[in-house]
Amino acid sequence: MALKVITSVGTSLITNYIKYYDEFLNDLGFEDISEEFEDIEYKIVSETDEDDLKTERKKIKSELKKWILNTKCIQWESKNDKSVDEITEKDHINKEACAEITSLIKFCELKKQDIEVNLMASDSISSHIIAELLAETLDNHKINNYTINVKYNKKHDCIKGLNIHNEAKFKNEGISNIIKQYQPIWKNTYETTYFNITGGYKGVIPIITLMGQVFNFTIFYLFENTDRIIEMPKIPMKYDEDFFEDFYNEFKDIDENGCIHKKSVKHNFLENEGVKACLEEDDGLITFSEIGQILWEKFKSKFVVFYCPDDVFEDMKDERQKKVREIILDKADNRKLWGSNVKSEDSHKTVYIYTGEKNLARIYHFFDNNLLYIYKTFGNGQHSEHETYIKKQKFDEAFKNKIIKTSKQRKEEK
Incomplete structure (x- = not known):
């Protein structure tokens, strides 16, 4: 089984390139990207159009990709005898290019296992660019007989509010968004899940450390200027809730x-x-x-919270709706988990439909202000009732407002 490694992404790939440009990279024909970095350094992904700074982004990615794939750092531990060679070997990765690459390669060597990496970028354009590059270059990289697989999805892994330049946003959005995004990973696989804090912004480290104690996963980092991996032991925090x-x-x-x-x-x-x-x-x-x-x-995280009218809540207690209850407890707290099972039926646009194991479940629902409202459910053996319902009841704005008005909060323990 592959070890899961959530890895925070900072800007060391860019800052290392700029740091060593005059001394080494200029002579190899690489281009200076310091001005382009200044243009994007404080830009926020969620506040910047995709086409803005397109030329700057393209140049930065092109040069950094060469820094990763086409260079090799020689005697990098030496103060005075460092050098950088250009290289054309297939599948080569410059393991000294940045903190994220160095730590992941060393971790894979240490554990002697495949690792599955989820990159966590901040809400900055620079962190997002680097996460994209790491996914493009490091994915499926072989270390001896082991493989590093890398995942990054801008929509989910570029964490809104994870911004060191805005403390209020970081506290009110960033922390909860980190938990919402990665808790599904560490919740079920905490024994094989690690959080790599070698890269990323240092202000995030105390928060991730505290999360590790609360949610019981292991944190590691590469000790500065060495090849030694430090694992922080899991010390689950106990407190009165x-x-x-x-x-x-x-x-x-x-x-x-x-x-x-x-x-x-x-x-x-x-x-x-x-x-x-x-x-x-x-x-x-x-x-x-x-x-x-x-x-x-x-x-x-111990509860599922949703809203529904009293009659719908009573219907869910019917033995025929056992699968309905299972689906709600499993998926209701994570909108993404509804996924491809959400279909349209007549005027009802969001119906979760489950078919399998001779069970059938339909959950008619909608989200309003990020709150889940469930307005009708059907279980096994209720197909004719379902057919009658969709012909009789139309979903429109008036009906939606009625459901919101008559619904009560339901807090069910998982």
């Missing part, structure tokens, strides 16, 4: 709105010691602290 249950609605309000006003909460809420450790106050506004955001996401 009762205050999250006691003040669930207050925490949910902070989660959904980013903050709440101090005057709007119960007096005993802010007197609880556990609550105080999870929150920060600024000018009368209450927000999550970094540790509070992580502990809250951990608490939420």
Whole structure:
């Protein structure tokens, strides 16, 4: 079984290139990219059009690709005798090109196993460019008899809010988005999942370290200027979660709105010691602290939260809808997991349809403000009822608003 390695991506690929350009790379005919890097350095992916800075991006990627594939660093551990040779060997990777490459190759050599790498880029264009390049060049690379497979998807792995230049966004969006994206990986495979913090922004390291303790996965890094991999032992954190249950609605309000006003909460809420450790106050506004955001996401991961009217909730208790309940508990907290099973039926555009093992399940649903609303379900042996329903009930804006108005929050333990 391949080890799973989530790897944070920083900018050392670019900064190393610029650092060694005058001394080595200029003589090899490479081009200077320092001005292009200045143009993109503080640009945010989610705020920049795909076609903006197209020329700069293309030049940076072209030169960095040559730095990875067509150069070899000689005596790199030496202070005075370093050199860079141009090389044309097939399947060659310059393992000194950046921290991410060096650490992943060394980790694969150490473990003597295949590794499956998920790259985690920040919300910066530079980090995104590097993640793309690492996926293009390092994927399927062989180390002795072992393989490094690399995955990167801009839509999912370029983490919105993971921005060291905006502390509020990092706290309110970045931390929770890291957890939402990668928790499905470490939740089921924590014994074989590692988080590589060698690359990436150093300000993220304490947060990832805390996540490792809370979610129980292993963290490693390449010790600076050596080839030694340091693994941080798993020390699962134990703490009392009762205050999250006691003040669930207050925490949910902070989660959904980013903050709440101090005057709007119960007096005993802010007197609880556990609550105080999870929150920060600024000018009368209450927000999550970094540790509070992580502990809250951990608490939420034990439950599935959705909204539906009372009659729909009662229907789900029917034995014929056993598969419906299983699907909701397994997938409702992750929108991506609905995937290709979501179909259209007449005016109903989002119907999760499961067929298999002689079971049938249909879940009529929609998302509003990122909240999941379920407005009708059918299970095994309910096909005729389903046919009658789609002919009789049309889905339109008025019906949608009625469902939102009559739905209640359901919090089901997984």
